[in-house]
Amino acid sequence: MxxxxxxxxxxxxxxxxxxxxxxxxxxxxxxxxxxxxxxxxxxxxxxxxxxxxxxxxxxxxxxxxxxxxxxxxxxxxxxxxxxxxxxxxxxxxxxxxxxxxxxxxxxxxxxxxxxxxxxxxxxxxxxxxxxxxxxxxxxxxxxxxxxxxxxxxxxxxxxxxxxxxxxxxxxxxxxxxxxxxxxxxxxxxxxxxxxxxxxxxxxxxxxxxxxxxxxxxxxxxxKGQGAPSREPVVSEEEQKKMMAYYYKKQETFKKLENDNEDAYMDAPWADSNQLKRQFHGIRDVKF
Known part of the structure; x- marks a missing residue:
């Protein structure tokens, strides 16, 4: 059946x-x-x-x-x-x-x-x-x-x-x-x-x-109303679970970054090429 x-x-x-x-x-x-x-x-x-x-x-x-x-x-x-x-x-x-x-x-x-x-x-x-x-x-x-x-x-x-x-x-x-x-x-x-x-x-x-x-x-x-909307690939409940999972994963990643001893390396003052870019006039260029 x-x-x-x-x-x-x-x-x-x-x-x-x-x-x-x-x-x-x-x-x-x-x-x-x-x-x-x-x-x-x-x-x-x-x-x-x-x-x-x-x-x-x-x-x-x-x-x-x-x-x-x-x-x-x-x-x-x-x-x-x-x-x-x-x-x-x-x-x-x-x-x-x-x-x-x-x-x-x-x-x-x-x-x-x-x-x-x-x-x-x-x-x-x-x-x-x-x-x-x-x-x-x-x-x-x-x-x-x-x-x-x-x-x-x-x-x-x-x-x-x-x-x-x-x-x-x-x-x-x-x-x-x-x-x-x-x-x-x-x-x-x-x-x-x-x-x-x-x-x-x-x-x-x-x-x-x-x-x-x-x-x-x-x-x-x-009849005559045309094709109805297709079913979503994932249900609303599944979508909520996925969003909760990725949010939790993102928060965990942020916490790891804050706990990282080398996190200071991402700070502007730790950039070894900062002076060189300043002389070339490309200091504020974003990559």
Missing amino acids: VKIHIKKGDESQFLYEIPVDTPIDDILKNITCIYNGRLKIQRLCADVEDLAQHGITLPPNMQGLTEEQIFELKLKDEWEDKCTPSGGYEETKDKYGRRNGKAPNKKMQEVLNKTCKEAKDMISKKKVEINEYVTQATITEAISILKGAVTIVYPMGLPPHDTVKHELENTEDLSGTQASQEVIEEPNASLWWAGKEMLRGKKLSDFVGKNDKTKIVAKLQK
């Missing part, structure tokens, strides 16, 4: 494993699914954390309004009583005016926040460092545990306009948001390795050879 370290730009994403004779089309399909799945979990966790802190989302016509404006317009959230958290709620205020401010109690908040942490750990970029893979099954499991936690805290369900509900039911609308810029649809995806694009219609072995125990770093991006 070929181990592929997937990057987006210079940022690590996840490790992916695939047989060497796999078509590039299949690889792109799987990789974009995992990549977009990770983005979805990140969005979902952010929304679930907001849900834990400030309760359900207000209806669109009430979002961003002050309490006085809501009172003057005689608006009412019909989902407020239908979608109460299990165990009751506590009053909080959402400074952005997106949620109703009736958060779950501390115990239920802990359920949601703990599950978010678990889901984020499952798709963390740190998995690259510990040599663990992220698969489509990982994405499915992470979404499943988040859905389970939301169901425990809100057994009556969430309002149809709540962002958490849309994410869980795959009905989210990302148009016009920054999140939409990050998503890479499979038909518009391209994969690059060693400065070359891995073209569709070919197999992985056409690019990396037939060795099934190869490890490569490949970069995922949208």
